Amino acid sequence: MPPAPTLSHYLTGLRQRTPLTHCITNYVAMNSSANALLSLGASPAMLHAIEEVDEFVSLSDALSINIGTVSSPWAGAMHCAARTANSHNTPWVLDPVAVGATTYRQRLCADLLKHRPRVIRGNASEILTLNGIANPGRGVDSTASAEHAHAAASQLARGQRCIVGVSGDIDLITDGESTLRVTGGHALMPRVTTLGCALSATVAAFTAVAEEQPLEGTAAAFGCFALAGARAGTKAEGPGSFMPAFLDALYQLTPQDLDQHLSLELINAL
Amino acid sequence: MPPAPTLSHYLTGLRQRTPLTHCITNYVAMNSSANALLSLGASPAMLHAIEEVDEFVSLSDALSINIGTVSSPWAGAMHCAARTANSHNTPWVLDPVAVGATTYRQRLCADLLKHRPRVIRGNASEILTLNGIANPGRGVDSTASAEHAHAAASQLARGQRCIVGVSGDIDLITDGESTLRVTGGHALMPRVTTLGCALSATVAAFTAVAEEQPLEGTAAAFGCFALAGARAGTKAEGPGSFMPAFLDALYQLTPQDLDQHLSLELINAL
Amino acid sequence: MPPAPTLSHYLTGLRQRTPLTHCITNYVAMNSSANALLSLGASPAMLHAIEEVDEFVSLSDALSINIGTVSSPWAGAMHCAARTANSHNTPWVLDPVAVGATTYRQRLCADLLKHRPRVIRGNASEILTLNGIANPGRGVDSTASAEHAHAAASQLARGQRCIVGVSGDIDLITDGESTLRVTGGHALMPRVTTLGCALSATVAAFTAVAEEQPLEGTAAAFGCFALAGARAGTKAEGPGSFMPAFLDALYQLTPQDLDQHLSLELINAL
Known part of the structure; x- marks a missing residue:
């Protein structure tokens, strides 16, 4: 494998462009997602x-949709927003x-996938479920390791032609061909609510400045976290x-931190 | 009266079992309740x-319903969830x-009481109102002392066959026969929003690990706070x-803290 | 111009009266607004x-309406609440x-203006838009300086017969005749979400204790922030x-801080 890519320019780009990031997210995560961005x-x-939502998606540089506290009116808005983003080629x-x-x-996610997300981000359990592997969910806590979900993530990425990012002790970001492995974080993170949701919003912001390189842009967001x-x-x-x-x-965080201090590996997807 | 019970094993049990605690709560309190749990x-x-909600209540170990920012669709979900919890004998x-x-x-709470909560937690003013004593409300601030509400709490507990927990300078937790009195906390607590809401969610989590002893489980939650x-x-x-x-x-907090440092008294209910 | 007014007694009054401040605000800002109050x-x-909402507005000392995450049912409640506040002469x-x-x-705000707010608070971009000046919006970030919006704020205040407060590096609070200019704050504030929303809620609380002097009451809230x-x-x-x-x-913060440490100037409105 070639060496892992450098990611610093994506953070430089994000701070220069300050991408307008439209979030349709859950009530628990709204404040922390806005503050992370x-x-x-x-x-x-x-x-x-x-x-x-259609009008606003047209103004936005990126969109993040999180189904945490979804209900019927929100599901309708998610569909409209995702469809508009897809038709405008705005990453979501x-x-x-x-x-x-x-x-x-499960039905809601199956429907949203039709609007072709640029990136799917979840924990191992969520990615396994999304890929059709039976995995009885238990709220937002992951019950399977991120490594274990590598095969499912790779399959999902190939099938949906998107990037899949799996959060865990070790993070995996894959396009189905190559996988970037990010190590870092801290043992306290699973004890703090909505960090994963805020990461998804941050991934959206990075995809707006890494349009041609969504794998690397997604990895930059994971790397910052x-x-x-x-x-x-x-x-x-x-x-x-x-x-x-x-x-x-x-x-x-400085852009240089991403190149100098992030533990990042490039491996083959499974 | 016999000595007050020890509560440490409830915190030990909570950390071992990590009860899945379903919260239907207000927008203000969602983040802090999730983080407290x-x-x-x-x-x-x-x-x-x-x-x-019915499907999820069936997966959950406990349910907490808080009417802070309720509106019509949420009230409907509260009814479904409470009914299902009651029929599954899941504490709520x-x-x-x-x-x-x-x-x-007032109407909403009267309806929800039909689904037999395991515990009611409120401030003195709320408990007095729930017990039918005219007490013009004024938001979530308590205008009556917790001690003053002891008689109302005891009546309510006997009438509803549940535990009633009253938050205040001194907390009272009663089953209508015996009352546990918890002293502690800090003068800043009324100046911080949603601590009471987060306590209710925490009470729910403890009732999942103290099924046979809801009075003590509720007191353990109050004691932690x-x-x-x-x-x-x-x-x-x-x-x-x-x-x-x-x-x-x-x-x-350690389980031993609950036995060694908590000011806890067992008294007769009024 | 005469010297700027003293504002300390408004903070003294707020702490004595603890005005019940009804907030219909966005999901992101609920917790921080409650905590600021x-x-x-x-x-x-x-x-x-x-x-x-009608019943509760009647109990309240002031009302704050923020359209951040508005949707149809919320818009309906905002209309009812604003109309009731106006008919009760409760400041909103x-x-x-x-x-x-x-x-x-734009339509929602045009409708809400009919119920005669006591104060409008926004950033320069929002105030310019409200005053009918074409200014393509870009979320909640201000793209025009507060000083630049002075003329628009003054016009809007005269037209609506209300106070207009514009947040920015320098804050301007005007009744269309006189303007109070507040300097302070910190460069980090635009990097923290919902401070502006929390300020609007705080303005509402101050208008409840400064009924005859809404210009000064609003300036007191800005001054505290x-x-x-x-x-x-x-x-x-x-x-x-x-x-x-x-x-x-x-x-x-002490009331004396407002008189001794706040940079406050009285100037002519534009």
Whole structure:
């Protein structure tokens, strides 16, 4: 395999372009997702009214859809927004929260996939479910390791012609041919809610500045979270002080950090 | 009266079993409730779509319903979820936020009581209202002391055959026969939003591991908040730094803390 | 011009009266708005069900309406609440988030203006749009300086017979005749989500204790944010640690701080 790519220019680009990132996300994650985007240098917008999502998607540089607290009116808005994003070639990210938990979520995700997300981001359990492997869901907690989901992620990426990012102790980002493996983060991260949701929104912002290289753009987002998470972990005394420290770390992160301090490997997809 | 019970094994049990705690709660409290549960060691899930609540309640170990920002579709989901929980004998907690403020809330709570909550948690004003004592509500702020509400809580517990927990300077948890009195916390706590809501979610998680002893399980949740609140108060410089310190303290709390450092008294109910 | 007014007595009054401040606001801002009000000394209540808003507005001392994540049922509740507030002479504040972004928002704000807000608070871009100046919106970020919006704010204030507050590096609060200019805050503030929304809620609380002097009451709210923001900025290491420090600073603020440390100027409106 060739060496892993450098990712610093994507963070440089994000801060120069401040991509307007439209988030249709869950209630729990709205504040932390907006703050993660602002801390890193993107411009968040949270709105979901069926009367305006099409118009707003047309103004946006990227879209992130997260089904965490979905209900019927929100599902309708997600469809409209995803369809418009697809027809405008605006990159959009699907975060299939707890897709294994209920048939309602499985149907919704199956429908949203028709609008061709540029990236799917989830934990191993969610990616396994999305790929059709029976895996009884249990909320948003992953019950399968990210490595174990590598084959499913690769299959899903090839089948959907998109990038699939799997969060876990080790993160995997794949286009079905090549996989980038990101190591970092901190053991406190699973004890803090909505970090994965905020990562999905951040992936969307990066895809807006890495249009031709969505695999690398997605890896840059994962890399920022891995580095900022590790740094926040050294400062935090628990899950409560972790989040402020994490947002500070995103803000303080330099592009050079991504090239010099991120543990990133390029491997073959499975 | 016999001595107060030991509560440490409930926290040990919660961390071993990580109960899946389904929360149908208000928008303000979702993030802090999820973080409180994660910090302590439970597994939160926030979802409310009428299409999936029955299915999800069947997977859950406990349910918490909080009416803070309720509207019509949410009220429908609350009814479904509470009914299913009751029919599955899954413990559920009712948090009747500001029930005294509007007739809408009073009717909703009257209906929800039919589905037999395992625990009702509120402030003195809310418990007094729920027990039928005229008490003009004024948002979520308590205008009556917890002690003053002891008689109302005891009556309500006997009438509903449930546990009633009253938050205040001194907390009271009663089954209508015996009352546990918890002292602790910190003067900053009323200046931080949604701590009471997060406590209700935490009570739900504890009832999942204290099925035969809901009085003690509820007291364990109150005890965790009393101890973590007191510790956070010594670190905080105001309401802003209180919440991160509080979540850290929940995370750092040991089961032994509940037996060794909690001020807990067993008294007769009124 | 005469010297700028003293504002300390408004903060004294707010802490004595703890005005019940009804917020119909966006999902992102609910928690931070509630915490800002509690930290400063007011009493927040977040609720929006069409079945109860009229009844609750009648109990409230002030109302804040923020359209950030509006959808159809929320728009209906906003109309009812604003109309009731107007008919009861209860002061209410309009925060026209991203009004320039979509026609849906423009129509909604045009309708809400009929119910005569006591104060309109926005960034320069929003105020320019509201005043009918073509200004393509771009989410909640301001693309025009607050000074540049002075003329638009003055026109809008005269036309609507209300106070208009414009947030920016320099804040302007005007009744169309006189303008108060507030300087302060910190460069991190645009990197933290929902500070503007929380300010609107705080303006509402102050209008409840400054009924005869809404210009000064609004300036007091802006002044608290300017002072607390500057202090939080000296403590914060980034956007994450800013918010806890900001809430602490609101809590620690004394009425005398407003008279002794706030940079406040009285100038002619444009």
